[in-house]
Amino acid sequence: xxxxxxxxxxxxxxxxxxxxxxxxxxxxxxxxxxxxxxxxxxxxxxxxxxxxxxxxxxxxxxxxxxxxxxxxxxxxxxxxxxxxxxxxxxxxxxxxxxxxxxxxxxxxxxxxxxxxxxxxxxxxxxxxxxxxxxxxxxxxxxxxxxxxxxxxxxxxxxxxxxxxxxxxxxxxxxxxxxxxxxxxxxxxxxxxxxxxxxxxxxxxxxxxxxxxxxxxxxxxxxxxxxxxxxxxxxxxxxxxxxxxxxxxxxxxxxxxxxxxxxxxxxxxxxxxxxxxxxxxxxxxxxxxxxxxxxxxxxxxxxxxxxxxxxxxxxxxxxxxxxxxxxxxxxxxxxxxxxxxxxxxxxxxxxxxxxxxxxxxxxxxxxxxxxxxxxxxxxxxxxxxxxxxxxxxxxxxxxxxxxxxxxxxxxxxxxxxxxxxxxxxxx
Amino acid sequence: xxxxxxxxxxxxxxxxxxxxxxxxxxxxxxxxxxxxxxxxxxxxxxxxxxxxxxxxxxxxxxxxxxxxxxxxxxxxxxxxxxxxxxxxxxxxxxxxxxxxxxxxxxxxxxxxxxxxxxxxxxxxxxxxxxxxxxxxxxxxxxxxxxxxxxxxxxxxxxxxxxxxxxxxxxxxxxxxxxxxxxxxxxxxxxxxxxxxxxxxxxxxxxxxxxxxxxxxxxxxxxxxxxxxxxxxxxxxxxxxxxxxxxxxxxxxxxxxxxxxxxxxxxxxxxxxxxxxxxxxxxxxxxxxxxxxxxxxxxxxxxxxxxxxxxxxxxxxxxxxxxxxxxxxxxxxxxxxxxxxxxxxxxxxxxxxxxxxxxxxxxxxxxxxxxxxxxxxxxxxxxxxxxxxxxxxxxxxxxxxxxxxxxxxxxxxxxxxxxxxxxxxxx
Numbered sequence: 001x002x003x004x005x006x007x008x009x010x011x012x013x014x015x016x017x018x019x020x021x022x023x024x025x026x027x028x029x030x031x032x033x034x035x036x037x038x039x040x041x042x043x044x045x046x047x048x049x050x051x052x053x054x055x056x057x058x059x060x061x062x063x064x065x066x067x068x069x070x071x072x073x074x075x076x077x078x079x080x081x082x083x084x085x086x087x088x089x090x091x092x093x094x095x096x097x098x099x100x101x102x103x104x105x106x107x108x109x110x111x112x113x114x115x116x117x118x119x120x121x122x123x124x125x126x127x128x129x130x131x132x133x134x135x136x137x138x139x140x141x142x143x144x145x146x147x148x149x150x151x152x153x154x155x156x157x158x159x160x161x162x163x164x165x166x167x168x169x170x171x172x173x174x175x176x177x178x179x180x181x182x183x184x185x186x187x188x189x190x191x192x193x194x195x196x197x198x199x200x201x202x203x204x205x206x207x208x209x210x211x212x213x214x215x216x217x218x219x220x221x222x223x224x225x226x227x228x229x230x231x232x233x234x235x236x237x238x239x240x241x242x243x244x245x246x247x248x249x250x251x252x253x254x255x256x257x258x259x260x261x262x263x264x265x266x267x268x269x270x271x272x273x274x275x276x277x278x279x280x281x282x283x284x285x286x287x288x289x290x291x292x293x294x295x296x297x298x299x300x301x302x303x304x305x306x307x308x309x310x311x312x313x314x315x316x317x318x319x320x321x322x323x324x325x326x327x328x329x330x331x332x333x334x335x336x337x338x339x340x341x342x343x344x345x346x347x348x349x350x351x352x353x354x355x356x357x358x359x360x361x362x363x364x365x366x367x368x369x370x371x372x373x374x375x376x377x378x379x380x381x382x383x384x385x386x387x388x389x390x391x392x393x394x395x396x397x398x399x400x401x402x403x404x405x406x407x408x409x410x411x412x413x414x415x416x417x418x419x420x421x422x423x424x425x426x
Numbered sequence: 427x428x429x430x431x432x433x434x435x436x437x438x439x440x441x442x443x444x445x446x447x448x449x450x451x452x453x454x455x456x457x458x459x460x461x462x463x464x465x466x467x468x469x470x471x472x473x474x475x476x477x478x479x480x481x482x483x484x485x486x487x488x489x490x491x492x493x494x495x496x497x498x499x500x501x502x503x504x505x506x507x508x509x510x511x512x513x514x515x516x517x518x519x520x521x522x523x524x525x526x527x528x529x530x531x532x533x534x535x536x537x538x539x540x541x542x543x544x545x546x547x548x549x550x551x552x553x554x555x556x557x558x559x560x561x562x563x564x565x566x567x568x569x570x571x572x573x574x575x576x577x578x579x580x581x582x583x584x585x586x587x588x589x590x591x592x593x594x595x596x597x598x599x600x601x602x603x604x605x606x607x608x609x610x611x612x613x614x615x616x617x618x619x620x621x622x623x624x625x626x627x628x629x630x631x632x633x634x635x636x637x638x639x640x641x642x643x644x645x646x647x648x649x650x651x652x653x654x655x656x657x658x659x660x661x662x663x664x665x666x667x668x669x670x671x672x673x674x675x676x677x678x679x680x681x682x683x684x685x686x687x688x689x690x691x692x693x694x695x696x697x698x699x700x701x702x703x704x705x706x707x708x709x710x711x712x713x714x715x716x717x718x719x720x721x722x723x724x725x726x727x728x729x730x731x732x733x734x735x736x737x738x739x740x741x742x743x744x745x746x747x748x749x750x751x752x753x754x755x756x757x758x759x760x761x762x763x764x765x766x767x768x769x770x771x772x773x774x775x776x777x778x779x780x781x782x783x784x785x786x787x788x789x790x791x792x793x794x795x796x797x798x799x800x801x802x803x804x805x806x807x808x809x810x811x812x813x814x815x816x817x818x819x820x821x822x823x824x825x826x827x828x829x830x831x832x833x834x835x836x837x838x839x840x841x842x843x844x845x846x847x848x849x850x851x852x
Contacts, residue, residue, distance in 0.1 A: 026523055026526070027523045027524075028523060030524065056527045059495060059535060062488070062492045062528065062535065066491075066534065069485060069488050097452055097453045097455070098456065098482050098484035098485060099485045101456075101482045101485070102489060102533065102534050102537075105704070106532050106730065107529050107534050107536065108488065108492065108533050108534035108535055109488065109534055110533065151680065152707060153680075155713065254577065254578060255580070256581065277578060278531070279530065280532070280733045281733050281736075281737065282708060283740050283741065302530055304730075305706070307706045308706060314709055
C-alpha cells in the first residue's frame, strides 16, 4: 500500500503572443499556458502523476488555485484504492456538492477536476508501464463503462447500450492495434492558418504542410471577409485541389452571420466550419448546420461537458465532434463523449495544439479506434508544431500521421527544466 | 474625476450545514458562503461598491481568487468614465480573450466578472442616491439596450426589438412604480421545504408560511419518492387547497425519471417542478416539459448565461424562468435575460435565498415590472428567511410581498462586523 504525499501545482506560461502563434478572430494575442499538477506518492517507484489544464494566459493563476483547492481531498489517500476505481474517483470529485455549485460541471472547477483525474490516470498508466491509450484499450467493456457516469445521458445512451457497442468492438481490437502501430493515426495541421501571419508566411506554410504529408490544413477566419477570401485563395492555390481546407471562426458569429459568411467561402471547397458561434448554443449550431449544408459543422473544444455533447448530437448540430484533452473532467468524461459519438455515428476529430494537447489527446483517439468506434474513416487529430520540445514524450508526427506512443503515461509530463523556466511570477 | 484605489475580496462562510438549512437532494450540507468584493475610490464621498458571488462552501476561496484576478484591470481607472458606460465595462471583462478561455461565459470566471460588475452598479446607484431598481427604471430605452450585449442573441432577440419593447413599456412606468411602492412585489417561501427538516418542523413551517401571508411555498424533492409523497401530503394538509406548492428536484433526475416521479407527485397539485435535471440540458428540459404537462417546468438558478436562457425559451423547455443575482455576469446579463423572457412572454420568478440573493435580485424583478415586462402576473420572488441580518439593507418581506427598497445601492452590502466575524480562515 502507498499513499499520496504531495499535490504540487505550477502556473506555467509561454510568451507565444510575441510571435502571434495561435492568433485567431477571438484570441488576438494568446500566451499559451498550463495550470499544471504533479501528484507524488510514498511508493519506492519514483513515479508521479502529471496533469494540466491548457489556458491562454491571464487567469492561469485562477485555474491553478482551483486545482490546489482539490489537494486536501488527495493527500494521505490510498493510491492503489484510488487507481483501482477511477470511475469512483471521477464521481467523488464531480459530485462534491459544494464544489459542484461553482459550475456545475463546467468552467474553472470542472477543468481543475480534469487535471487531477488525468494526473491519476498518468500515474496508473506509468505503474502499468503502458501508454495510456493501450492501458484503456486493454480494459474490458465492463471496466470501461464503469469509468463513465451515465447520469443525464440515459435519454441518448444507456450503460447497456454502451456495453453492447464495446463488446461488439472487442473481437477486432488486436487487428486494429496492429494497424495503428503500423500506420499511425491521421493528422491535420493548423500551423499555416493563424490570422496574425502574413500572406507570404501563409503561402509558405501551406506548401510545407503538403510537403510534410498532411492531407488537410485549417485556416482561421471570421475577422474580415475580404481577408478570408484572399487568404483562402492563397491557401487553395498553394495546396492544390486535393488537399482539404477546414476553416475555424472561433465563436465569432451569430446564426445569420455564419450562414452568410460561409456562402462566400463555400467556393473554396471547405472541409468543415469550426466553432461558428457560441460553444454553448446547440440550437444555433443546428440552425447553422442546416444553413451551410453540405459543409459540415465542427465544434467541441469549448464544449463544457458530456451533457452539451449529447445535445449537439441529438440536435444534429455538428457532424465533426472535437473533443479536447483538458476542457472536461478528464479521461472518464471524454470516454463518455467518445461513446456518445459512436452511438450517433459521428466522427471525432480532436482539438489539439496549445500546450500538451497533442501529446494528451492522441491517447483518446487511439483508444477510440482500437476499442470503441473501430474506425479512422474521416477522422484525424489536429496538429500544431508548437511547444512539443517541452514534453518528456513529445508527439511523433510525420507523413501526416501521429505515431502511437509507446512510453508509459498520459503524455502530459513536461520537462522539469521547462516547468522551472516558464513558471509565471506575476 | 476620481479613481479606483482598491479592490478588496473576502472569503465569507456561514456554518449553515449545522442546522441543515438549505439541504436538498443534491446539496445535503451546504455552508452558505459569499466570495465578496469591495471597490473603493479616492472620491471624498466615502462610497464603496459592494458585490458578491454566492457559493455553498468549499471552493469559495477559488471564487474569491477569481475576483481578485480582475483587480488589476480596475485599480487606477477613472470611476466616472467606467460608471458612464456600464455596457462597455461588461464587454471589457466578458470579452477579455484570455480570461474568456476559462469559460467561456460560464463558471467561476464568469461569476467573478458578475461580482465586479455588480459592485460597480452598487457604486453607481449609491452615487445617484437611488436603489438600483429605481436607477435602472429611470434609464431611457436606449440607455438600457446599450447595457446589453446582443451577440449570440440575434436569432431570438435583436437590439431593435428590445428597444421597441422598452419604448412600448415607457408610458406606464410611473403608474407601475406607484403600484410597486403601494403593494410590493409578490414573494413565495422555501423556508418550510428543506429536505433535512423533520415532518413536525415541515408542518409547523408550512402553517407559519400561510399565516405570514405567502400564497406559494416550495418543497425540495427527489431524494426518495415515498418521503416526497409523505412530505407533500403533510404540506398540502397544512396549507389547504388554495396555497400553491412548487417542488424542486435540484438536478436530480434524467428525463424518464423526472416524468415518472412527477406522475406520482401530480395529485398534490404542483405549481411547478424546478430543476428536474442538468441545468445545461435544454433538450432534456423540453422533453420533461412535454412529459409532465400541464405542470410547468422552472429552471435557471444554475443557468450559465444568456445563451442558455435563449435556448430554453426557443425550445419551450421552461415556462417559469428563474434568474439568479450572482450566477451570470451581473446586472447587464440579467437585463438581457429579462428582455428575452419578455420577448417570449414567459414569467420570471427569481431564485433567491443563499447569502444576499433576496436583497439583490428583488431589484431586477422590480425593474422588470416597472420598465420591461410591465406585469407581476404569475410572478414572484423566492424568499428564505436566512442571514438577512448580515445585510445593511435587509429585505423587507411581509404579508407575502417584498417591499421596494428605498436605500441607495444594489442591496449586496454586508455589515463590516458580519464580514469580519464570518471571514473564513481555512
